[in-house]
Amino acid sequence: MIEVDIERHLGAFHLDVRFEVEAPIVGLFGRSGSGKTSVVNAIAGIVRPSRGTIVVNEVCLFDSGKGIDVAPEKRRIGYVFQDALLFPHMDVEANLVYGQRLRAPGDRVIAQEHVVDLLGLRTLLRRKPPTLSGGEKQRVAIGRALLAQPRILLMDEPLASLDGARRMEILAYIERLRDDLRIPIVYVTHSVAEITRLADRIVVLSNGKSAAFGAIGEVKDRLDFEGAAEGFEAASIVEARVAAHDGDDGLSTLAFDGGELVVPGVDLAVGERARVRILARDVSLSIHRPAGISVLNVLRAHVESVSESGDPVVDVRLAVGRATLVARITRRSARELGIASGQALYALVKAASLDSRGGAEA
């Protein structure tokens, strides 16, 4: 459980953030300059808020009222920085055990051997940081933070300095950590793809304020309409299960409350959970059941609401069973189709990407 309620004034920038979340991975989402790093720095004790409280797993780390401000080295908050920040004068092994050696032997729950195997560091132990690739550096940084025996792990855009292939690799390692070590992770990012793949709960920051927090589906739907998180490409999340595989056509069928979605073959067993992200621009609307079209996914839907804005496009929020979809169509289309709340129609889903295991486009 992470409880944050802080204010910080720095020149013209005011940070005023309040959230309480508990999840294996909490996503801290926002554009650059929204205050994400300030929040994790405050949790780590690197910057001091002007006012407020920070409580992690029932341990109070900061309370301006009671004059509590635990020193960063006593907080036991693991921090993985954007650019690894390995100590250049030590080899990989010395980097790994730097924090471990500073903890009392009784507190050393996470074992060195385990971390080395988990992150695939065995062959790197004697290397010096300047000789490592970006992905390797980041893995060592994660291992170093873990061996300091943290209560939670903060990751500040750990993939920002990596290329595409390395990103997927590190993401897979982070999922392994979550499943294997059960350390809560606060994952900071401005990437929707990363957050929907990893996070169970998200906190959205906008201009130094916490715009929303909660389960990822809820928060995203709400934010798409409120427009609080610019840069969040309007999309909806559908929780589904794998219903069947069609090996001949290389397709898989995912079932969810509102119907079925056909997507390119996924490497999940039948019955496994799959989280699907559908971009609002990939959803079209039709008043009648369309015939003779190439789109495979046609779902019955009801209009819940239509966004009001001066833009040439509008976001139409749809109820599909108990799931929610968002369709982005032009204002003119909405007018010509006469779209209004409560109306029954068909949603055509052109593409759905699987979030929990890489990206499969339909």
Add this chain to the structure above:
Amino acid sequence: MLELSPQELGILALSLRVAVASVVCSLPFAVLVAHCLARSSFPGKTLFDAIIHLPLVLPPVVVGFALLVLFGKRGPIGSLLDQWFGIVLAFRWTGAALAAAIMGFPLMVRAIRLSIEAIDQRLEVAARTLGASKAWVFTSITLPLALPGIVTGTLLSFARGLGEFGATITFVSNIPGETQTLPLAVYTFTQVPGGEGNALRLSLIAVVLSVVALAASEWLTRRSRRAAGR
């Protein structure tokens, strides 16, 4: 011809002793001052910085005179040192070491300060989050990473100490066997008729010493750079 006379050996040994003592004693203070100048801001920092750099720009004789006034037997600091610890600096080789230390101090501080400023401070923050206290961060991260600058600064100050003349002769005079270091001996030989030969021999020793110090500095700096991962 190549063999040194006992007198020359004595002069050489004294010079080395003075220079070594001066850098060994001033190094901890130089690291402290350099860290302070690189990392802290406090009122009067500019003035403090200027005072540290004064020996670099003042005539050495003036520094020597100031030392004589402050550390002389009746001076405010010198009398206390004498009373409390029985330490007398005036007209002793230790005084020559103090003069060399003061003159080399700005060079030492500058080099160390530059290398501390070049360290990515986020490395120190990272070490704090891993459980290191401020003191341990300084010992395990800052100092090793500043090592190239510490080596350079030490050797610069050492070389400066070997060549120290003005402050030394003013503060501790020119006493053979006690305060007559190499430059003072060269000066003395040039002042007596027929001393040029001896002056030349000592000057050649000074040249050799300087070249060795430079080469050592180059080698050590490269080594410590590699150790610091740069």
